[in-house]
Amino acid sequence: MSAPPSATPIAAAPETLRADVIVVGGGLVGASAAFFLRRRGLSVILLERGLVGQQASGTNFGNVRRQGRALAQLPLAARARDIWGQLPELLGEDAEFLDSGHLRVCYSEAQAEDFARYAIDAQPYGLKLEVMGAAELRRRYGLFGPEVLAGSLSAVDGHANPRLAGPAFGRGARRAGATVLEHTEVLRVEREGGDFLVHTQTHPAGDEGPRCRAPQLLVSTGAWGNRIAAAFGEPVPIVAHGPQMGVTEPLPYAIGPAIGVTTKNVAEGMYFRQVKRGNIVFGGGPKGPAYADRLRAYVEPANTLNQLQQLRRLAPALGGLQLIRTWSGIEGYLQDSKPVLGPSGKVDGLYYAFGFCGEGFAIGPGIGDSMAELIATGQTSTPYPDSHIGRFAAPAESAAA
Amino acid sequence: MAAPRLIVIGAGPAGVRAAEALVQAGLRPTVIDEGRRDGGQIYRRQPENFSRPYAQLYGSEAAKAQALHHAFDTLKPRLDYRPETLAWSISGGALHVIRDGRAQALPYDALLICSGATDRLLPLPGWNRAGCYSLGAAQIALKAQACAIGHRVAFVGTGPLLYLVASQYLKAGASLAAVIDTSPAAPAAALPGLLARPALLLRGLGLIARLRRAGVPLLRGATPLRVEGDADNGADALVVRDASGRERRFSCDAVAMGYHLRAETQLADLARCDFRFDDASRQWLPAIDEDGRASANGIYLAGDGARILGADGAEAAGRLAALAALHDLGLQPGAGRYAAEHKALRARLAKMERFRRGLALAFPWPQAQAAALPDEAVVCRCETITAGELRRCATELGGSELNRAKAFSRVGMGRCQGRYCGHAGAEIVAAACNAPVQQVGRLRGQAPVKPLPLDVEVVQ
Numbered sequence: 001m002s003a004p005p006s007a008t009p010i011a012a013a014p015e016t017l018r019a020d021v022i023v024v025g026g027g028l029v030g031a032s033a034a035f036f037l038r039r040r041g042l043s044v045i046l047l048e049r050g051l052v053g054q055q056a057s058g059t060n061f062g063n064v065r066r067q068g069r070a071l072a073q074l075p076l077a078a079r080a081r082d083i084w085g086q087l088p089e090l091l092g093e094d095a096e097f098l099d100s101g102h103l104r105v106c107y108s109e110a111q112a113e114d115f116a117r118y119a120i121d122a123q124p125y126g127l128k129l130e131v132m133g134a135a136e137l138r139r140r141y142g143l144f145g146p147e148v149l150a151g152s153l154s155a156v157d158g159h160a161n162p163r164l165a166g167p168a169f170g171r172g173a174r175r176a177g178a179t180v181l182e183h184t185e186v187l188r189v190e191r192e193g194g195d196f197l198v199h200t201q202t203h204p205a206g207d208e209g210p211r212c213r214a215p216q217l218l219v220s221t222g223a224w225g226n227r228i229a230a231a232f233g234e235p236v237p238i239v240a241h242g243p244q245m246g247v248t249e250p251l252p253y254a255i256g257p258a259i260g261v262t263t264k265n266v267a268e269g270m271y272f273r274q275v276k277r278g279n280i281v282f283g284g285g286p287k288g289p290a291y292a293d294r295l296r297a298y299v300e301p302a303n304t305l306n307q308l309q310q311l312r313r314l315a316p317a318l319g320g321l322q323l324i325r326t327w328s329g330i331e332g333y334l335q336d337s338k339p340v341l342g343p344s345g346k347v348d349g350l351y352y353a354f355g356f357c358g359e360g361f362a363i364g365p366g367i368g369d370s371m372a373e374l375i376a377t378g379q380t381s382t383p384y385p386d387s388h389i390g391r392f393a394a395p396a397e398s399a400a401a
Numbered sequence: 402m403a404a405p406r407l408i409v410i411g412a413g414p415a416g417v418r419a420a421e422a423l424v425q426a427g428l429r430p431t432v433i434d435e436g437r438r439d440g441g442q443i444y445r446r447q448p449e450n451f452s453r454p455y456a457q458l459y460g461s462e463a464a465k466a467q468a469l470h471h472a473f474d475t476l477k478p479r480l481d482y483r484p485e486t487l488a489w490s491i492s493g494g495a496l497h498v499i500r501d502g503r504a505q506a507l508p509y510d511a512l513l514i515c516s517g518a519t520d521r522l523l524p525l526p527g528w529n530r531a532g533c534y535s536l537g538a539a540q541i542a543l544k545a546q547a548c549a550i551g552h553r554v555a556f557v558g559t560g561p562l563l564y565l566v567a568s569q570y571l572k573a574g575a576s577l578a579a580v581i582d583t584s585p586a587a588p589a590a591a592l593p594g595l596l597a598r599p600a601l602l603l604r605g606l607g608l609i610a611r612l613r614r615a616g617v618p619l620l621r622g623a624t625p626l627r628v629e630g631d632a633d634n635g636a637d638a639l640v641v642r643d644a645s646g647r648e649r650r651f652s653c654d655a656v657a658m659g660y661h662l663r664a665e666t667q668l669a670d671l672a673r674c675d676f677r678f679d680d681a682s683r684q685w686l687p688a689i690d691e692d693g694r695a696s697a698n699g700i701y702l703a704g705d706g707a708r709i710l711g712a713d714g715a716e717a718a719g720r721l722a723a724l725a726a727l728h729d730l731g732l733q734p735g736a737g738r739y740a741a742e743h744k745a746l747r748a749r750l751a752k753m754e755r756f757r758r759g760l761a762l763a764f765p766w767p768q769a770q771a772a773a774l775p776d777e778a779v780v781c782r783c784e785t786i787t788a789g790e791l792r793r794c795a796t797e798l799g800g801s802e803l804n805r806a807k808a809f810s811r812v813g814m815g816r817c818q819g820r821y822c823g824h825a826g827a828e829i830v831a832a833a834c835n836a837p838v839q840q841v842g843r844l845r846g847q848a849p850v851k852p853l854p855l856d857v858e859v860v861q
Contacts, residue, residue, distance in 0.1 A: 051805055058808065163808040167798065249816055249852065277784075277811075299848060301490040301497040305504055308855045322852035324816055 016211040017179060019043040021375055022198055024186050024228065025221035028057035028162075028361060029353050031169035031180075032083075032368025033218055033375075035090075038176035040376040045212045046170070046178055047200060049185040050295075053166015056222050056356075057364065059297075059329025060243060061271060061283045062162045063258050064362045065102045066127050067118065067154045072385040073363070074125035079382050080366025084160060091172040095165040096276065101257035102157035105137065105148050105314070111262055112150035119152060129154055143255065143315045159258040159273045162361060169365070184209045189217065189228055196349065216349040216375055223292045223332030225340060225354030232347050234389050236340055238355050241287035242297030242328035246304060248321040250278030260284070261314060270310045272318075280318060282311060287358075290330045297328035333357045336391075341367070341384035342374070345393060351375060352389050405730055406508060407723075408433060408496055410488050410668060411515035413441020414712045415704025415719030417473045419513045422723035424479045426735035431481040431507060433488050433498055439473040441517055442537060443712045445544045446470060458544060460569070461604055465712065490848035491671045494699070497848075504857045511699045511726040514668050515719055516706035520659035521684075522821050523558070523771055524788070526778040527628030528658065531635030536659030540566045549575040551655025555639040557581040557625050559764040560661030564608040567617070567657075577617045578653035581641050583660070583770060585622035587763035594759020597752045601711075618651065620644070624770060628656055660766055662709045663824060669707075670846030672700045678839040681761040682709065683768060684824060685843040691747050693722030694729075701726050714753035721746040771825040772832030780829065781822045783815020791826060792833040801834040803827050803842045816852060819844040 021037055023030045026048030034046040046052075064084050066077040087094045106112055112133075119129035130153045137144055137151045174180045183203040190197045196217040200209030219228045223240040230236070253276055260271030261284070272282035285307050290297035304326055312319045332355045334340070339357065344350035351374065353367050360367070366382065374380040405428065409420045412434035423430040438446040444466040447453060455463040486500040495506040520535035527533075534542075534550045536558060542548045549570060555578040556567045567580045587595070595602045612619055622644035629650075630636040640650045661682070669687035670676070675696035676685045686708065693701045703722040704715035724742060727735025774780070776789030791810045800806035803813075803826065812826045813819030819826065823844045831838040 051799075051802065054805075167809070171799070248855065298492065299490075301492050301495075301506070301848060304490075304848070304853075305857065305859050308853075308857055309859070311855060319856035321855045322816075323849055323855060324852050325814070325818060326848050 016213055017045055019045045019179065019212070019214045021045075021216045021218060022047065022196060022212050022214040023218045023220060024198070025219065025224070025354070026052035026166070026170055026180065026182065027055060027220060027222055028053060028166040028169060028364035029367045029371070030218070030220035031166050031173055032365045033220060033353070033371045034173035034178045034180065034368075035169050035176055036369045036372035037375065038173060038178050040372055042376055044173070044178040045214065046173060046180045047184050047186055047198065047212065048180070048182045049203065051167075051182050052170030052180065053163075056329045056331045057166040057361065058162050059245065059327055060162050060331070060358070060361045061245065061281065062159045062273065062361060063102065063260070063271065064097065064158050064160055065154070065258065065260075066157055066362070067102060067122065067129055067152060068104060068262060069359070070385075071121055071125065074122060074127055076366050076370060076382040076384070077363050078126060079369060080363040081157065083365040083369060084158075087168070091168045093164070093168050095168050096161035097158060098160070098276065099156055099158040102154045102159075103151055103257040103259045104262045105144065105151045105259065106262050107147050107149060107268065108263070109149065114262075115150055115152040127154065143317060145313050145316050147313060153257065157258070161275070165361075165364075169368070181210070186228070189231065191347075216351070218351045218353060218371060218375065220353045222354050223290070223330045225332055225352065229340070229352060229389065232344060232350060234344060234346055234393070236334070236355065236389065236392050238332045238334055240290040240292040240297070240330050241333050241358075242290035242299070243283050243331060243358060244285060244288050244299050244303040244307065244326070244328060245281070245283045246307060246323050246326045247282070248280040248318070249324050251280075251321065253278050255280075259314075267306060268310055268313070270307060270314055272311065272315075280321065282307060285310065288328050290328065292330055295330070297330045299326040299328045331356070331358050338387050339384075340389050341387035342389070345388065345390035404428070405510045405732060407431070407511050407513070407726065408507060408509045409513045409515060409723075410434075410496070411441065411517055411704065411706070412436060412439035412473065412484070413515060413517050413704060413715060414444065414469055415515035415517075415706075415715035415722075416441070416513070417469055417476070418716045418719035419515060419703060419723035420476055420480060421472055422720045422735065422738070423727070424476050426727050426732060426738070428732075429479055429481060432483065433486050433496070434484050435487055437485055439484070440466070440470060442541070444469050445541065447545060451547065453547070460572075462712070469716070487849075487851055487853075488668060489850050489853055491668060499853060499857060502854060502857055503860050505860050509699065511701060511730060512672065513701045513703060513719070513722055513726060514672070514706060515704045515715070516665040516668055518662035518664050518705035518709055519820065520562075521661050521663040521766065521824055522658065523660050523767065524774055524778050524780045524822065524825050525557075525625050525628060525658070526775060527630065527636070528656075529779050529782045529785075530628055530630045532630065532655045533628060533636055534655065534657050536562045536566045536657050539657035540569065543569055543573055549573065549655075550657060551653065552576060553578050553653045554655045554657055555579050555581065555651050555653040556657050557639060557641070558659040559584040559767065560659065561605055561760065561764070562659055562661065564605060564612065568608045568611055571612060571615055571617065577612075577615075578639065578651040579618040579620065580612055581623045581625060581639065582619075582621045582764075583623060583625065583767040584764045585644065591759045591762035594755045594757075595763060597755040597759065601756065620649075661760070661764055662705060663820075664709060665706050667818075667846035667850045669695060669700070669702055671848055671850070672697045674700055674702070676843065681758050683766050683838060691750075692725035692743060693718055694725060708754065708757065710750065710753040710757055714750060717746050717749045717753070721750065766824070768828045768838065771828035774825070774829060780826055781812040781815060783817050784811040786810055786812045788829055791829050795830040795833040801830065801836065801841065803830055803844055806830045806841075807844060813844050818847065
């Protein structure tokens with residue numbers, strides 16, 4: 001494909017930019033999609049209302065985890081994991097990705113049995129898991145409280161810094177020739193002669209921004225995904241919640257893997273990781289309030305107090321530390337806990353990738369890469385089972401379709 | 402109807418006078434204070450087993466200190482007083498506190514935040530050496546523990562506290578290496594404001610004269626260059642460039658530094674109050690009306706945590722904000738008192754506001770010095786991040802907004818949460834991006850206000 005290296009202005013005011021693909025929403029998914037689209041030779045305009053990687057992509061826990069995901073999603077997760085390991089070559093920076101492992105632990109025998117079963121089921125997908133009992137866990141990590149019964153280690157997963165990953169892909173996309181427009185909000189999208197014509201507004205001035213025109217459009221707008229989808233007749237019942245995050249003061253770096261409790265009891269579902277700097281980052285438990293319209297999400301102090309109690313239960317030695325900061329973000333959730341991925345059910349050239357239900361970071365770069373493949377070639381080698389937007393269409397409509 | 406729940410945060414001049422107004426209205430307010438005893442920073446009370454007289458501790462302010470302490474002692478039986486208690490978050494109409502490792506949520510109908518101020522600090526190469534203290538900390542050592550921070554102390558910064566603490570050290574018998582003021586002689590424009598409180602102006606001039614008479618080197622319009630020393634012994638000299646451009650070295654074993662004050666605004670931030678950029682002091686302050694009402698419902702702000710008016714202003718603002726809260730809740734007799742007093746209290750505060758603006762002109766925050774910090778200077782002491790790294794994050798990585806610069810560089814991410822480094826960091830980012838400082842924004846306040854132990858126990 002002989003695409004121009006970047007979007008080129010065409011005549012008449014207001015300025016209209018033209019490209020092969022417009023990506024709306026510069027989170028980790030949108031930024032990495034823009035990056036990988038450029039690598040496939042397509043010209044790209046990335047439109048971001050605020051700053052790249054600022055919302056859920058930048059405020060989440062930073063897990064790069066495969067185990068525990070639906071088996072059908074493992075090929076996509078593996079694709080993403082490969083990209084995480086290649087960040088220095090792709091982007092010239094590593095976003096603090098540590099391939100120090102991911103360890104799931106549990107408090108119940110039933111869950112321990114699930115670990116064993118999942119380890120067998122995941123094998124055909126190339127995911128090697130080591131399941132261990134309480135004694136082995138304690139021998140290896142010396143960290144866990146008496147209620148921890150079993151663990152499942154994925155030795156080559158790990159964690160990365162969410163504050164850095166999205167912006168790194170944004171800069172990478174720009175270096176690769178994408179037109180990355182921050183502070184540029186999409187007001188509306190029209191269809192014109194087989195193209196998408198996108199009207200924008202720039203912030204904070206509120207001036208009319210450039211118009212953008214392309215035959216293909218990717219909507220990767222997180223918790224705000226319904227805006228464009230609904231405008232094209234495909235409303236999605238997405239709701240916003242805020243993860244409740246916290247970080248302690250630093251202590252000498254010693255804990256390798258990211259560690260999480262797998263449980264059906266929401267209140268005890270804690271996870272934590274130690275960053276190289278030494279701080280313990282944690283999250284889990286009930287979500288907090290998030291207001292997509294006002295761009296604000298909050299940490300409920302009661303949630304923080306519950307987290308501290310659960311952290312001590314999980315790893316009593318952490319009780320001697322101090323919490324120095326909490327934060328939240330705006331994540332989009334769907335009732336069936338599955339994202340909206342793939343082509344529109346109604347409009348040619350329109351693609352969706354949003355609504356990751358708090359589990360988008362680890363697979364984000366894999367989504368970006370596979371979306372680029374899908375848009376460029378019409379198919380992807382890592383499909384998105386059960387994630388098509390058509391599942392929300394009214395029954396009569398979907399029957400007709 | 403259940404008794405209205407009023408909570409005062411802080412037991413300094415503003416908090417005590419606010420609590421007093423509430424008690425006079427027949428209420429039993431809760432008073433939350435981080436300190437072990439009342440008085441706040443300026444009228445900090447010495448430990449019970451110390452016996453220095455008021456005149457020795459508070460000098461010209463002895464009568465005011467004694468009056469405030471006496472007022473609080475009288476109020477105590479009618480308060481739910483909780484000293485050594487940290488207010489660490491606010492959510493859903495409840496204040497979250499922790500005391501002795503026990504956390505509790507306290508619902509309120511009105512919350513009076515009298516959180517005071519701390520030193521406004523400007524990084525300096527070597528300021529992370531042992532022996533470097535803020536002016537406030539140097540004063541606390543003296544007031545609370547009758548200790549000096551060193552045998553020979555250099556004072557650097559600007560503002561009234563610089564001369565006050567230096568004078569107090571002189572009086573206590575410490576050896577002073579120098580008093581280095583970054584502000585040149587006050588411009589004429591500052592005078593009308595300063596004359597709003599002539600007695601205070603005279604007292605300040607008296608402090609300076611006393612330091613001069615004692616032969617302490619006194620420099621104005623100077624540029625601090627570095628604190629010299631080594632890892633084993635800490636600071637051993639303060640090096641500055643004087644107004645004529647000459648480099649001067651003052652041997653010392655401790656440095657006290659501060660550039661006037663910065664309001665402690667995290668609680669107002671957590672209460673979701675709107676903020677405005679204050680041009681006079683170049684800092685973001687919570688927006689309040691004439692009586693101290695914040696933009697968030699039921700939140701009132703008084704004292705240096707809202708506007709740096711000093712102790713007298715804090716006493717007036719504390720009373721006014723409490724009366725305004727009673728008025729808004731429709732509670733008699735407080736509402737009647739508000740009607741009778743608010744005009745006079747507002748007029749007092751207006752005079753002090755003129756003085757505040759005069760002070761800001763006489764002792765400006767040296768933003769150009771912050772912007773010109775050498776690349777190797779550590780800006781963020783908690784995370785050991787240099788000015789050079791912050792500049793790189795602001796420019797090369799696109800961190801031209803302050804929270805973005807923080808996300809990339811870690812400046813402001815450590816234990817102090819930007820309370821020490823935030824203002825200087827903003828100047829560095831603004832200068833590096835060639836933008837006005839108000840345009841780079843402000844660090845968002847995030848709970849906990851100060852570090853919270855993980856082994857906290859929750860009580861209902």
